[in-house]
Amino acid sequence: MLVHTQTDSQNPRIEALRRKHEHLSSELENERKKLSSSDLYITRLKKEKLQIKEEMSGLLHYQDQKSVAS
16 A cells, blocks of 8 residues: 655656546446456456556655655
């Protein structure tokens, strides 16, 4: 789980990724509730959500390294 900090909200890219990640979480939850949901679609949503999480983690790591160096 990624922790949201005040500094993160100053980075528009991280905020956009966070909103997309939350949207995908909701979409996944809705699809899981459907009886006719496609396994392929759910898998695609999970992969996209993971890619976003990895990108956010990388940006947060870079941001942390940058702040330590300052």
